[in-house]
Amino acid sequence: MSEDLSYADVLVVGGGSAGCVVAGRVSADPDCVVTLVEAGPRTGAPGQLGVLPVGPASEVVWRYPAQLREDGPETVLARGRVVGGSGAVNGGYFVRATAEDFTRWPRSWSYEEVLPHFRRLESDPFGDRAWHGDSGPMPVTRTASADLHRVGAAFVDAATAAGFDYRADLNEPDAAGVGPVPLNARDGVRVSTADAYLAPHLDRPNLRVHAGARAVRLVRDGDRVVGAEVEQDGRTRLVCAGTVVLCAGAVGTPHLLMHSGIGPAKQLSRLGLPIAVDLPGVGQGLEDHPEVTLAYRPADPGPPRPDQAVLQVVLETDDLELRPYTAPFGLTVPGVDDPFGRIGVALMRPRSRGEIVLRSADPAVPPLVRYRYLREGADRSALAAGLDLAGELLAASGLGEPADSGAATDPLAGLGTSMHLSGSCRMGSADDPHAVVDERCRVVGVDGLWIGDGAVLPSLPSRGPHATVVMVAERVARFVAGLDA
Numbered sequence: 013m014s015e016d017l018s019y020a021d022v023l024v025v026g027g028g029s030a031g032c033v034v035a036g037r038v039s040a041d042p043d044c045v046v047t048l049v050e051a052g053p054r055t056g057a058p059g060q061l062g063v064l065p066v067g068p069a070s071e072v073v074w075r076y077p078a079q080l081r082e083d084g085p086e087t088v089l090a091r092g093r094v095v096g097g098s099g100a101v102n103g104g105y106f107v108r109a110t111a112e113d114f115t116r117w118p119r120s121w122s123y124e125e126v127l128p129h130f131r132r133l134e135s136d137p138f139g140d141r142a143w144h145g146d147s148g149p150m151p152v153t154r155t156a157s158a159d160l161h162r163v164g165a166a167f168v169d170a171a172t173a174a175g176f177d178y179r180a181d182l183n184e185p186d187a188a189g190v191g192p193v194p195l196n197a198r199d200g201v202r203v204s205t206a207d208a209y210l211a212p213h214l215d216r217p218n219l220r221v222h223a224g225a226r227a228v229r230l231v232r233d234g235d236r237v238v239g240a241e242v243e244q245d246g247r248t249r250l251v252c253a254g255t256v257v258l259c260a261g262a263v264g265t266p267h268l269l270m271h272s273g274i275g276p277a278k279q280l281s282r283l284g285l286p287i288a289v290d291l292p293g294v295g296q297g298l299e300d301h302p303e304v305t306l307a308y309r310p311a312d313p314g315p316p317r318p319d320q321a322v323l324q325v326v327l328e329t330d331d332l333e334l335r336p337y338t339a340p341f342g343l344t345v346p347g348v349d350d351p352f353g354r355i356g357v358a359l360m361r362p363r364s365r366g367e368i369v370l371r372s373a374d375p376a377v378p379p380l381v382r383y384r385y386l387r388e389g390a391d392r393s394a395l396a397a398g399l400d401l402a403g404e405l406l407a408a409s410g411l412g413e414p415a416d417s418g419a420a421t422d423p424l425a426g427l428g429t430s431m432h433l434s435g436s437c438r439m440g441s442a443d444d445p446h447a448v449v450d451e452r453c454r455v456v457g458v459d460g461l462w463i464g465d466g467a468v469l470p471s472l473p474s475r476g477p478h479a480t481v482v483m484v485a486e487r488v489a490r491f492v493a494g495l496d497a
């Protein structure tokens with residue numbers, strides 16, 4: 013029997029990028045008791061921008077089995093598992109979705125509608141521009157030209173010489189070209205939403221943060237969710253709640269929904285799970301940016317610089333993002349052996365969509381992330397064209413000679429992922445049979461249940477998703493708090 017240990021007006025499940033925003037914002041009302049449960053530890057993710065703490069021995073990530081191509085082998089996908097979530101272990105790149113991206117979202121999420129929320133969340137030195145804010149919790153900074161690592165400086169020179177525009181602000185509404193990456197960082201240290209939205213308010217009596225606490229199942233009373241079963245310290249506790257906001261991420265949120273009987277009936281019944289609400293879109297339609305890299309032998313890798321972002325500059329073209337990584341991954345990801353310099357080539361508007369598949373009726377067994385990358389010929393040729401462009405820019409930059417990394421026979425053989433999973437419980441209109449949440453991010457067919465994380469993105473931004481996920485969470489917090497109708 014579960015023990016009824018606590019009550020919350022609002023229970024936030026998952027203390028990642030989105031969950032910390034929702035808990036921090038909603039608990040501003042002292043009359044609202046907010047409980048945040050996070051499966052991972054409270055701290056442990058080193059904050060230096062030049063270190064990605066996601067290597068094989070990391071204690072702050074989940075390792076999900078993943079299959080990138082339909083006929084390909086399984087690999088492992090890391091996601092943050094710590095207060096701050098993936099945003100506490102990521103590259104610190106904080107580029108907004110473009111204005112054009114929002115033309116694919118429901119009209120109530122047009123660029124004009126979301127802009128105030130982007131402005132509210134940030135403190136950007138460009139704060140005097142119409143599309144920026146200068147008093148929000150997230151600091152947004154860029155590496156000054158004079159401070160760029162030689163990789164970034166040489167790449168900018170090569171790209172501008174090749175005719176690409178230089179953009180000082182890649183967070184302009186439709187910025188394309190080459191320029192410094194907006195970073196959620198201060199003085200070379202990553203600032204997660206746990207730092208920005210949660211830490212300043214931990215003394216609020218109405219805010220309770222439980223680390224090492226994993227929700228295993230939602231609890232319902234008829235059509236209403238009334239709480240969750242939470243495992244902590246080897247015990248299962250029942251947390252009763254007036255409202256539950258799922259922020260367990262694009263894998264964790266559909267996983268928890270399905271284990272609570274909310275999901276595609278066919279998949280649930282195959283595993284003998286009870287069906288409460290047949291929602292065919294749960295876990296379906298996920299998107300991410302496939303990435304291949306051009307490896308080279310760096311002419312001069314230089315010493316590791318933990319204070320420098322793994323990506324200081326980037327080139328945005330129509331549907332590609334070129335990423336000249338500042339240092340070999342062997343220097344930035346603990347436990348990884350990789351001596352090569354790399355220019356990443358990511359497809360930012362991929363046509364393939366994947367799914368999250370349950371493998372067991374036991375909620376402790378991680379689901380499979382099935383990407384189905386490169387099913388479409390157009391995706392393959394776009395990436396191949398991107399590799400050609402990377403080759404031209406490498407040659408012009410003088411950064412090094414292409415390496416024989418085994419990619420010569422099939423340049424797409426080294427396919428990877430940007431780890432930008434989104435849209436596994438996507439937002440949509442009432443007539444969309446695959447919509448999991450409505451335009452206010454309320455779960456369809458269930459009362460008292462919201463989703464506030466990257467799972468709800470209706471289509472993948474053509475930029476990394478972190479800034480956009482934080483914007484969505486800002487907005488969901490307002491819906492939950494009743495500040496916006």
Ligand SMILES: Cc1cc2nc3c(=O)[nH]c(=O)nc-3n(C[C@H](O)[C@H](O)[C@H](O)COP(=O)(O)OP(=O)(O)OC[C@H]3O[C@@H](n4cnc5c(N)ncnc54)[C@H](O)[C@@H]3O)c2cc1C
Nearest residue numbers: 026028029030051097098102103227261264466476477478
């Ligand atoms: C290694 C890496 C690098 C990345 N780099 C960038 C980048 O530089 N720029 C960019 O734009 N994007 C980047 N991303 C993606 C970006 O960080 C994510 O899109 C974003 O952080 C997602 O936020 P979220 O709140 O949806 O999920 P998360 O931040 O992943 O939060 C989910 C949280 O829920 C917790 N959780 C899961 N299940 C449960 C449960 N059952 N009970 C309790 N807690 C649970 C998890 O432990 C986690 O803390 C990167 C991602 C990774 C993994």
